[in-house]
């Protein structure tokens with residue numbers, strides 16, 4: 001099934017305006033005939049036909065996909081495109097929760113497991129579609145009881161518990177817009193996301209289990225809402241039983257309010273463009289962006305891609321290791337699989353608790369057939385060693401997936417051989433919080449895959465690698481990844497900030513005479529001679545650390561909020577496991593002295609301000625940062641210093657060339 005040949009590879013990160021990529025990888029894998037025979041799309045020919053159909057009329061193609069959802073009322077216009085704002089399936093009404101739940105209740109899926117959940121301590125709960133439906137209806141009624149109305153925003157700050165899924169679907173059911181905030185964020189980050197979205201209710205839990213410890217979510221929530229004037233109520237799930245403060249009139253226990261509520265709730269009939277959720281993600285400025293997704297288009301593309309890319313079938317047990325706090329959790333733990341009536345495996349804790357074989361143990365015990373994780377996780381598994389997966393029967397697996405960052409060919413091969421035991425196709429899926437759903441990916445029964453590339457855009461998606469002047473790049477020439485035609489699950493705007501939406505995504509290739517205007521992804525990429533797209537990495541100040549997207553500006557502003565810090569610049573250097581590690585160059589105020597203790601304090605400060613995931617790996621104190629004459633910090637030079645130890649790039653605009661010398665010297669100390 002596999003053809004191989006020698007390869008050589010080195011990788012250069014984007015440097016300044018020039019994007020260089022000399023990665024070469026020539027091993028390729030075609031799907032086994034036994035896999036293809038049963039797949040939804042079972043040959044390269046079938047895929048090509050689908051693509052031709054989609055290319056001929058993408059809107060008609062997506063309309064056909066939208067008809068696979070249940071609509072209360074049909075749409076009048078499939079796409080209304082007023083650059084850069086898209087509306088899909090205008091005039092149609094539907095409901096996400098109804099599509100994920102109610103429509104499966106009419107037949108045998110009523111008693112099928114929707115969620116199989118395993119807590120970190122080892123407790124297991126299974127919810128059938130009927131049971132999940134009942135829980136969602138109860139939670140929806142509880143939210144209505146708290147005065148939540150369609151169009152209100154509800155913040156959800158929870159760990160990986162079934163109630164997080166229930167809360168999301170309950171919001172969707174009544175037309176409230178959910179704003180899920182990753183449970184690893186600090187109270188500061190929670191407050192910012194609640195205030196920006198003007199959430200009226202916060203759903204949280206006493207504590208969450210993580211790595212054998214408990215994380216105090218309720219305490220952090222209380223700290224956050226002290227300065228959140230829009231929050232009227234908190235709904236609190238009891239999970240760890242740890243003591244928490246409940247404020248009378250404001251705070252309500254889930255088990256009192258939800259468990260006592262009626263399990264009958266009619267889903268609201270909502271316009272296709274009704275806001276389904278806001279999800280904050282890092283951009284290149286200090287303030288996170290509230291990415292707004294709406295209903296009909298999002299569901300259409302998420303349902304279709306989940307079915308096709310994961311080749312979902314009714315007998316699959318599908319396990320995605322993401323957290324619901326990220327887009328992968330939204331689209332491929334909650335909406336995508338449930339829209340397809342799948343059985344979703346959810347695990348609460350960390351992969352190395354109590355031992356580094358927890359995932360393999362889960363796969364074996366629950367007979368997981370599809371496993372979707374991030375390259376950074378795979379690199380950790382590699383580090384922990386093959387003995388851990390070797391202890392388990394992984395024969396239930398039939399398909400593997402990755403997302404979140406470029407996968408290095410070594411990790412791909414390891415995943416293929418050690419986890420997939422050479423049998424399972426790997427789908428490397430490229431997409432973003434903004435795209436809502438998978439955009440570039442193989443289809444496992446049809447595509448030839450190569451370690452390190454997400455291959456080509458899915459049918460219905462028009463992505464290209466272009467030069468700054470908009471012309472398409474030649475084969476293997478590095479360029480910018482753009483999307484040329486609106487797609488159903490695209491973000492609609494940045495919540496409350498159309499201007500920033502336009503500037504962030506539509507200004508690189510703006511609409512003008514003779515040019516329709518394209519969406520710029522922020523990624524650098526190249527297309528090889530087979531047409532496969534290889535992602536090189538972000539070309540903006542967004543970095544990917546352990547599969548988490550972080551804005552360096554956000555971390556810088558957290559550092560500068562410390563009383564002793566005058567200025568800070570954060571850059572990434574390659575890291576074997578995390579993909580990138582963060583190095584913070586910090587200039588202190590005159591009264592402060594650089595000490596290792598202060599470096600530790602600054603790292604802890606960032607953890608408090610944003611969350612432990614944003615902690616710099618290294619703090620380098622410096623008397624001055626390299627700047628342009630106009631005062632802009634030259635992060636490019638700092639990047640070069642941390643990656644190669646020397647800065648060779650253009651320094652003609654540097655304000656004080658001596659700064660570089662001192663920074664380099666500092667490194668050698």
Ligand code: WTA
Nearest residue numbers: 403404405406428429430431432433535549
């Ligand atoms: C990167 C995650 C290479 C990319 C769903 C993108 C990838 C950013 C891949 C979005 C992939 C995601 N190969 N790079 N398969 N998938 N990325 O918003 O840089 O957390 O722009 O969405 O992750 O990260 P986000």
